Amino acid sequence: MKRVLAADAGQYIGKEILLQGWVHRIRQLGQVSFLLLRDRSGVVQTVVETGGWDIPDDITNEAVIAIRGEVGEDKRAPGGIEVRVKEREALSVISPSLEVSPIEINKKIDLLKTNLETVLAFRPLSLRNPDIRAIFKVQAEIIWAFREFLLKEGFTEIQTPKIVATGTEGGSQLFPVQYFERQAYLAQSPQFYKQIMVGSGFERVFEVGHAYRAEEHNTARHLNEYVSLDLEMGFIESEQDVMRMETGLLKFVFEHLRSTCEAELRLYKAEIPSFKEIPQITLAEAKEILKSQYKKDLGGAKDLDPEGERLICRHISKETGEELVYITAYPTEKRPFYTMPCSDNPELTKSFDLLYKGEEITTGGQRIHEYDRLLKNMKNFGLRADDFEFYLQTFKQGMPPHGGLAIGAERITKQLLNLSNIREASLFPRDRTRISP
């Protein structure tokens, strides 16, 4: 008999079907017993009445079972559908000598009173909770839509090495790796490789891959290993082309979620932003707003602090109703050496950040494509050209004007679903103290 998924049971009313899954919850009353069965599609109620099968001792929560029964309609059943049990078979029972799960797998998320620390310590079990798992359904759809949109825009997906000989940007600390007799590092960004691939003739490339930062941060928005949604594109006129691409990309991603993750979004009270254009302000303007509207003087700071990011988003939301805002024209000093300076002001760069509900989810910009200028800038930043010989090859041989960006996958998931900690948006987060599970 072919297996039917819990969510599809309603299509088989009056017919006998085979269900397979985990025991989600058992409710035994005097003469009627309910067993909620969970599989990858959801939960369906199965029922046994007087004279039928009594639930045996070895059928406990989280046992894996197969149930054969007839699908019936009943207004009293959740969703109006239930399966009247004819036969069941235990595929995997749980020894009574084992401890019960520290995580309540069948609890709704708003009733689950468990610290994040415990949820993560028991990740293999907490991921069984459908509400917790919903986060990763949403994340998977975000990444699917990222791919789909870019493929349609003529991008090619690439995979670049995560074991590298040199750091790319400075600033961020690198994780050292012993690579046989040499010292290597985990890649903090695919930046150089993306640019090389633009120059290689692909023109437009993207990558979904891990990035590693050995910074000793320990916050609700940082991971030491995160999934970076990267893209890089050639033949642009300015960073505005990159921002236009991201605006189109995000529209597509959000619309995709609206149609594929309705239940998951409702669960987390997540509102899909709908926008025509994403407003833009320069960093200088943002600082001016903070000073005049919120009496927050950042002085000579080269970036917004987290509070500043929150306030700017609040301000933009009040003025325009938008939850997203591009911050542009960051100082040269604050950006990596490959960032294109503004033509009218070499102190500023053609780069941007994207803030979403008070937190940065993207950094991007136009890159320097002229060899001489890049070399000069490298020296200004105290970097040795010899260390980047493979990178510079590209620029010696004709490189189109280009730019790109990176979106933090866990960051955008967190912001969309209103999660309070980025670790919730990572299956197995790597942070300052956690390398297991």
Add this chain to the structure above:
RNA sequence: GGGGCGGUAAUUCAGUUGAUAGAAUGCCGGACUGUCGAUCCGGAUGUCGCGGGUUUGAGUCCCGUCCGCCCCGCCA
């Protein structure tokens, strides 16, 4: 790197001036023919992080130690 806080049942927590270790949820048993956070009745479960000290008596006070969490900076 800087600052703050905590460790008591499987989980989330309470524990007063130092005097028999508590609640809720979960778990186990019983009752109930429609549950859906079921309800009702009963039950089991503790190295109070660890080590030392003060005291007739320490979860509580003192010293040491280990572990963890949160906030800030940095960034995606």
